[in-house]
Amino acid sequence: MTWDFLPLASPESWKGGRLAPAKKALTGAQWLSRLALESHSHDIVHLHSAGVLRHARFALRRYVLHCHGTDVRVQQYLPAWSAAVRTGLRQAEAVFYSTPDLAEHILPHRSDAEYLPVPVDMSLLPRWTPTERPRVVFASRWGHDKGGAAQLDAAERIVAAAGSGAEMIGLDWGPMAEEARRRGVQLIERQDRAGYMSMLASAWAVVGQSTGMIGSSELEALGIGAPLVMSVPLPLYASAPPPVLGSSAEGAADAVAALVRGELPHNPQMGQEYVAARHGVAGALAQVLDTYTTVLAKRG
Known part of the structure; x- marks a missing residue:
């Protein structure tokens, strides 16, 4: 089949001084014109x-x-x-x-x-290769739409439970990012897709969002084979529970600590099979x- 992809207009194209509003209007008009034109040929x-x-x-x-x-x-x-x-x-x-x-x-x-x-295209995912030093990766941006206060609470508990020997990494992204930093998470710049996938693949544990939902990043972590920890229950997945650990802030902290200490066995294949079958x-x-x-x- 023949298909085309039209990305959104980039804000980078209209940044800059007094002409920014005019640039934004022009960029938007050009984008809408292309969308209208291409909609007639598809x-x-x-x-x-x-x-x-x-x-x-x-x-x-x-x-x-x-x-x-x-x-x-x-x-x-x-x-x-x-x-x-x-x-x-x-x-x-x-x-x-x-x-x-x-x-x-x-x-x-x-x-x-x-x-x-x-x-999730499993063929595009890297192989799970955890770092030598224990590493915990927080997969989501820091904001209310990803669990907000619950996510910060879980992060604080996880940092305390895992101990100083573990590396705690999250994205410098979202309105609550600075609060995550204050609670002990090392924030790094947003990655391109390859870099982000590599970061997930390096984790001893990936901590998912605190919304009760499994998003793209969490599914990719499972598809990679990394252990996925969720700090909230997943009631809407009761008919087909995903192979995740945690289900509460306390449970998530305990699970991460056990993974970091090597006390909790992990089978990468379980997550990969779940993603392949359902996603x-x-x-x-x-x-x-x-x-x-x-x-x-x-x-x-």
Whole structure:
């Protein structure tokens, strides 16, 4: 199949002094023009993130919408975004959502929306190669949408439990990053994809977000084979529990400490098999193509 990818306009292209507003307007106009033009040469426009609808709706007549989290969990409840997000949900030809918690935010507007588990291409993941010195990696940005206070509490407990012999690494990303630093996490600059995957692969333990959800980073950690620790229960995964450790801030701290001391055996294959079975790209592609076929048939 022939397909093309149109990335969002980069803020880097309009930074700079008094001309910044004009540059931003020009960049946005060029992006919308290209989106409008290319939408006429493709059978399907698959739009990622309902937040993009705030602008993209001016250039699109029809589209399939793919919701990923913050767009419907946070942005749709903000006055500046709400109308665009909710109208976009109702007008989309089809709607996908990436994690099970999003159902309550989407189904009231689109009862036919489909849960499409985050696909992970196992062939692109590095092999789990933990560092010689124990290393704990916090996978998420530091913010309310990733668990906020609960994430900081878990980090503090984990730092204390693991001891000074372990390296605690997190991303310098998010409004709560400085507070994470104060609680003992060493923050490093955001990585490109290869660097980030390498960081996950180097971990003795990867600490996931504190939302009760398993996002892309957590799934990639499992696919790599690294031990994944979650500081909150995962009730929406009860029918098919993922092979994670923890389920509370105290439990997460205990699990990380045991991993760092080498007292907790770990089988990388369990996480890899879980991801391959429930988040493989072949299954996701089949579901997407089936929906595309239904969308095209409805057009008549």
